[in-house]
Amino acid sequence: MYASHTRRLLRRDRGARAHGGAARRRASTPLLCLIGAILLVAISRHTLLPKMPFLGSFWRVSLAPGGYIPTPKSHGVKYELHTLPVDAKAVADGDTITVYVDTADPRESGNVPCEVQEAAAERTKARAAKNYEKADTLQKIIVDAGYRQVPGLTGEQVLAKKYRVRLRGIDAPENSMPYGREAKEELVKLVQGRTLKISIYDTDRYGRLVGDVDCNGVFVQEHMLKKGLTWHYTAYDQRPELAEVSSVTTNSLSFT
Numbered sequence: 044m045y046a047s048h049t050r051r052l053l054r055r056d057r058g059a060r061a062h063g064g065a066a067r068r069r070a071s072t073p074l075l076c077l078i079g080a081i082l083l084v085a086i087s088r089h090t091l092l093p094k095m096p097f098l099g100s101f102w103r104v105s106l107a108p109g110g111y112i113p114t115p116k117s118h119g120v121k122y123e124l125h126t127l128p129v130d131a132k133a134v135a136d137g138d139t140i141t142v143y144v145d146t147a148d149p150r151e152s153g154n155v156p157c158e159v160q161e162a163a164a165e166r167t168k169a170r171a172a173k174n175y176e177k178a179d180t181l182q183k184i185i186v187d188a189g190y191r192q193v194p195g196l197t198g199e200q201v202l203a204k205k206y207r208v209r210l211r212g213i214d215a216p217e218n219s220m221p222y223g224r225e226a227k228e229e230l231v232k233l234v235q236g237r238t239l240k241i242s243i244y245d246t247d248r249y250g251r252l253v254g255d256v257d258c259n260g261v262f263v264q265e266h267m268l269k270k271g272l273t274w275h276y277t278a279y280d281q282r283p284e285l286a287e288v289s290s291v292t293t294n295s296l297s298f299t
Contacts, residue, residue, distance in 0.1 A: 122150065124241040124254070127193060127203055129234045137215025137226025137273055139251065142239060143193050143203035151204050159188045163202045166192065196238075208241055209251040212280035213264045213273040226272040233266060234258050 126142040133141040146155050166181035185191060185202070195201035215230075216223040240257040247253050256263040267273040268288045275285050 119244050120242045120255075121245075122243050124206060124208075124239075124243060124252075126239045126241065127195060127201070128236050128238055130193075131231050131235045134227060134231045134234065136218050136223065137230050137267060138210045138213055139207065140210070140230065140234065140256070141205065141207050142241065143191060143205055145195060146190070146202045146204060155190070155202070155204075156188060159185055159190050159202070163190070163192060167200065207249075207251045208256070209247055209249075209253045210264050210267070211244055211253045211255055212276055212282060212285050213267055214276040215267070215273045222272060226267065229267065229270055229272055230263070233261065233263060239263075 124142065124144050125148060126144055129140065129142060135141065144151055146152055162181045162184040166178050166185065169175070169178040169181060182192070189205050191203055191205055192200045193203050195203075215226040218224055218227055234256075237258055241252070241254045242257075243252050243254040245253045264273075264285065265288055268275060268285060275288075277286070
């Protein structure tokens, strides 16, 4: 009898423990769900951004702490170039252009090497005397130093500093590729004979200055994107204004 009573007590105790464990599991399930929901909301605030016209996407997952911050056009500008009128031959393709800045510009005047100044003065005299052989020799000295004598704003020859500029944020097809010639021609049509204001950000691995180009109030990169002749170069530029123009242009072209 004693053994039978003991077995009944043990079974009751095991049942109570099992019932209590199930109850605890049932009680803990809502708590775990609540904690999970709180974590998901907290994470989403850091990783999801509201709808933005970024290459047609509705949501973008941020891989950087703090999320994506649009870069204003003026952010990171190191200096500005104010060029002489652009020659058509200076346009290499749809995203690269060679420009010249008058050495009388305050930013340039103190940086001209003495030998270049002397060669320019002597070359002017040689050309006036029609000594073109000497003028050509002096021209080589000037060009090798990164300068050239070119027509100024009033048509007279001026000494100018040469710069190769890569248009920031866009990429054009090579001249030999489909639409490469059209991209180059469009850029020539826009800048030929005009002075430019170029905001310089950096120098690329080819030694070209990387900048935003303003031509008589026209943002050149935006113009080229709207024409559908270049792509937004997202690998190096995430500005939302260019992404929006690129997205709108792509969508409009897809329906034509």
